[in-house]
Amino acid sequence: MHDMPADIDFDRIPRSALRGLLARMPKAELHIHIEGSLEPELIFALAERNGVTLPYAGVEALRAAYAFTDLQSFLDIYYAGASVLLQEQDFYDMAWAYFEKAAQDHVVHAELFFDPQTHTARGVSVGTVIQGLSRACTDAQQRLGVSASLILCFLRHLSEDDALSTLEDALPWRDHFIGVGLDSSERGHPPSKFARVFARCGELGLHRVAHAGEEGPPAYVEEALDLLHVERIDHGVRSIESPALMQRLARERVPLTVCPLSNVKLCVVPDLTAHPLPQLLTAGLAVTINSDDPAYFGGYLNDNFLALFAAQPQWGAREAYELARNSLAASFAPPQQRAVWQAALEAEFQRALPSA
Ligand SMILES: Nc1ncnc2[nH]cnc12
Ligand SMILES: [Zn+2]
Numbered sequence: 001m002h003d004m005p006a007d008i009d010f011d012r013i014p015r016s017a018l019r020g021l022l023a024r025m026p027k028a029e030l031h032i033h034i035e036g037s038l039e040p041e042l043i044f045a046l047a048e049r050n051g052v053t054l055p056y057a058g059v060e061a062l063r064a065a066y067a068f069t070d071l072q073s074f075l076d077i078y079y080a081g082a083s084v085l086l087q088e089q090d091f092y093d094m095a096w097a098y099f100e101k102a103a104q105d106h107v108v109h110a111e112l113f114f115d116p117q118t119h120t121a122r123g124v125s126v127g128t129v130i131q132g133l134s135r136a137c138t139d140a141q142q143r144l145g146v147s148a149s150l151i152l153c154f155l156r157h158l159s160e161d162d163a164l165s166t167l168e169d170a171l172p173w174r175d176h177f178i179g180v181g182l183d184s185s186e187r188g189h190p191p192s193k194f195a196r197v198f199a200r201c202g203e204l205g206l207h208r209v210a211h212a213g214e215e216g217p218p219a220y221v222e223e224a225l226d227l228l229h230v231e232r233i234d235h236g237v238r239s240i241e242s243p244a245l246m247q248r249l250a251r252e253r254v255p256l257t258v259c260p261l262s263n264v265k266l267c268v269v270p271d272l273t274a275h276p277l278p279q280l281l282t283a284g285l286a287v288t289i290n291s292d293d294p295a296y297f298g299g300y301l302n303d304n305f306l307a308l309f310a311a312q313p314q315w316g317a318r319e320a321y322e323l324a325r326n327s328l329a330a331s332f333a334p335p336q337q338r339a340v341w342q343a344a345l346e347a348e349f350q351r352a353l354p355s356a
Pocket of ligand 2: 033183
C-alpha cells in the first residue's frame with residue numbers, strides 16, 4: 001500500500017457503503033479510445049447523416065457481431081464502426097456522448113486516445129478530427145466540470161514513416177493534444193518499430209504512453225520503457241509472467257492503465273476471477289482501472305469497477321481508494337489540480353465513515 005492516508009480508518013467503512021463509494025468517488029480515466037465509445041445507435045445515426053452504408057442491417061445486428069475471439073477480431077469491427085465519422089461535428093458528438101457518461105461515473109479527468117490514421121486513410125483531415133474532439137473537451141470542462149485532454153495514438157500495424165508523417169500533419173494543432181500513444185495490433189509490431197517517432201515526440205515535449213503486454217510478451221513492456229521512454233504502460237497485464245519486470249514496475253511505480261472488461265471480451269483472461277489485477281496491486285504496482293472501448297466491451301468506467309469488485313469479494317474501501325488515488329496520481333494533469341481531486345477523494349471516504 002503506497003501513501004495511504006493515516007486519518008481514514010478503512011476498516012470502519014461498512015461493506016454496504018462500497019457500491020456507492022465506487023460510483024461516487026472522484027476518479028480519472030486514462031485509457032479510453034474515443035472511437036471505442038461509439039455506441040451502435042450513434043453509429044447508425046451518423047451513417048444516416050453522412051450517407052454511409054454499413055454492412056449490418058441495424059443496431060441489433062451490429063451488436064450481435066460483438067463476439068470477439070482476440071484483439072484483431074475486435075479491431076476489424078472497431079475500424080468499420082469508425083467509418084461513419086466524416087465531419088468535425090461527428091467527432092464532437094462522439095466525444096460529447098462519452099463525456100456525459102463520464103460525468104455520471106464521477107470521472108473528474110479523462111485523457112482520450114484518438115487514432116488519426118483511421119480517419120486520414122478515409123480522406124478526413126487531422127484538423128477535422130482534432131478540432132471536433134478538442135471542442136468537446138472544452139465544453140466538457142465548462143458544462144460538465146470534467147477536465148479532458150487528448151492523446152494522439154499511432155497505429156502500430158502501419159509503418160513508422162506513416163506515424164512520422166501523421167505527427168507532422170498534426171503539428172499545427174500541437175496545443176490541442178498533450179501526448180502520444182501506440183495502439184492497434186500488438187503481436188508482431190514491437191515498440192522498437194516506433195523508436196524514432198517517439199524520440200521526436202520527446203523532443204516536442206509530448207507525454208508518451210504505449211499499449212504493451214496486452215497480447216504481446218513482457219519484453220514489449222520493457223521495450224516501451226527503454227526504447228520509447230513511456231511514462232505509463234497501457235494494459236501491461238502480461239507483465240505478470242516476468243518476476244523481474246514486476247519488480248521493476250513496482251520499484252519505478254510505472255502506472256499501468258488496466259482494462260478488466262476489455263481483457264475478458266478479447267480473451268486475454270478467461271474471466272474476471274482470473275484477472276491478474278489483484279496480484280499486480282498487491283505487488284505494489286501503480287495500477288489503474290479503465291474502460292478501453294466501453295461501447296464494445298459492455299461497460300463504462302464504473303461498470304469496470306463494479307464488475308471487478310464483484311469478482312473480488314475480499315476487497316473493500318481500501319482497494320477502492322487505492323485504485324482511485326492511483327488514477328489521479330498517474331494523470332498528466334497539473335499537480336495543483338491533482339491535489340484538489342485528491343482532497344475531494346479523501347473527503348468522499350471520510351463521509352462514508354459511520355459517525356462516532
Ligand atoms: N484494446 C486495444 N488494444 C490495442 N489497440 C486498441 N485500439 C482500441 N482498443 C485497443
Ligand atoms: Zn486500449
